[in-house]
Amino acid sequence: MKAVVIAMAVVLSASLAYAASSSVVIAVGYNPSAPVVRIQVPADFVAMPIHVQNDSKDAVKRVDEVEKALRSIADKLHQSRDITLKQGVVSLSAREQSMLQSFSSYDSSSGSSAQLYLLGALKQDTNVFAITKRIYQVVSSIPLGEGTKFTLGNTTLGLNEPEKYRAQILDLISKSIAESKKSLGLSGSVEVDGLESPVSVMQLNEAEVALFINYRLSIQTKTP
Numbered sequence: 001m002k003a004v005v006i007a008m009a010v011v012l013s014a015s016l017a018y019a020a021s022s023s024v025v026i027a028v029g030y031n032p033s034a035p036v037v038r039i040q041v042p043a044d045f046v047a048m049p050i051h052v053q054n055d056s057k058d059a060v061k062r063v064d065e066v067e068k069a070l071r072s073i074a075d076k077l078h079q080s081r082d083i084t085l086k087q088g089v090v091s092l093s094a095r096e097q098s099m100l101q102s103f104s105s106y107d108s109s110s111g112s113s114a115q116l117y118l119l120g121a122l123k124q125d126t127n128v129f130a131i132t133k134r135i136y137q138v139v140s141s142i143p144l145g146e147g148t149k150f151t152l153g154n155t156t157l158g159l160n161e162p163e164k165y166r167a168q169i170l171d172l173i174s175k176s177i178a179e180s181k182k183s184l185g186l187s188g189s190v191e192v193d194g195l196e197s198p199v200s201v202m203q204l205n206e207a208e209v210a211l212f213i214n215y216r217l218s219i220q221t222k223t224p
Contacts, residue, residue, distance in 0.1 A: 024086070026117070026158040027203040034202055037176045038212035039168060043203075044160045046120045046131040049088070049153035050139065053113040056147040062112035063092050065145040070114055072142050077118075082131075083138055088115035119158065128155060128206045157209050162199040165211050169199065177217060191218045 026047045052073070054065040077085045092112045118139070120131035132155055139150055177190060194215035202210045 023163075024119070024158055024160050025162050025199075025201045027156055027201040027209045029156070029203055031202060034200075034210065035212045035214065037169070037173050038202075038210045039165060039172065040204060040208055040210050041159070041165070043122055043157035043207060043209045045122055045158050046128050046135075046155050047086075047158045048118045048120075048132065048135050048155045050116045050118055051113060051151040051153070052116065052148065053151070054145070054148045059112075062147075065148045066090070066092070066112045066114055068145055069142075069148050069150075070116075073116065073139075076138060076142050080138060082120060082126075083135060084119045084121075086117040086119060088117060090114045122157075122207065128157075131155075157203045157207075159201050159209055159211070162201050162211055166199055166213070169211060169213050170195065173213065173215065180217075192216070 024045070027043070050073075052066055052069045054062045054069070056062045056065060074085060077083055091114070118135050120126070120135060122128075122131070135152070139152065142150070144150070173192075173195070177192070181190070192215055195213060197214045199211055199213055202212070204210050
């Protein structure tokens with residue numbers, strides 16, 4: 001017996017859980033090594049990371065200013081129905097502020113900071129350009145405390161509840177396996193690993209994402 005490996009791919013996606021029963025997944029960038037078996041769907045939202053940082057020398061003031069900034073963002077977005085907020089990592093430092101500044105705008109070692117995501121819903125009358133401009137407008141209107149700054153990252157797309165497409169993707173994988181065996185003239189038992197992996201989300205263009213499951217397929221064939 002010998003094993004013929006047909007397909008394997010590993011691409012990660014960033015998952016943000018809203019609650020036990022629902023989730024949003026922010027897409028990874030396009031990767032040519034992603035599985036051929038995938039489906040293409042419209043994205044539900046545009047996501048933009050925002051990094052909140054305070055560089056005060058006083059540790060207590062740093063914590064207070066970051067907390068105030070987070071409240072200001074939440075209050076501002078509460079007035080806006082088109083942009084929502086997803087909390088991320090908060091990094092609070094009690095160390096004395098260093099005189100050396102990092103070259104990375106996302107390095108929290110130089111002060112207390114928080115990472116958030118601003119999510120703008122994609123609808124028929126909106127696109128990534130309009131949502132990005134709207135996020136800029138919202139963020140620029142938020143007052144900043146002393147030593148506090150906002151840094152906006154690059155936009156990406158995202159999808160609500162990608163797991164609802166699992167059955168459809170598994171059906172396509174099953175058909176792909178049958179077609180691969182037929183086209184290669186192979187016979188024997190089939191082993192598929194990784195079908196329990198989460199549904200991954202990959203950005204395709206400015207409005208659509210690809211959904212797939214990372215899996216590994218091998219067919220045990222008889223040797224002459």
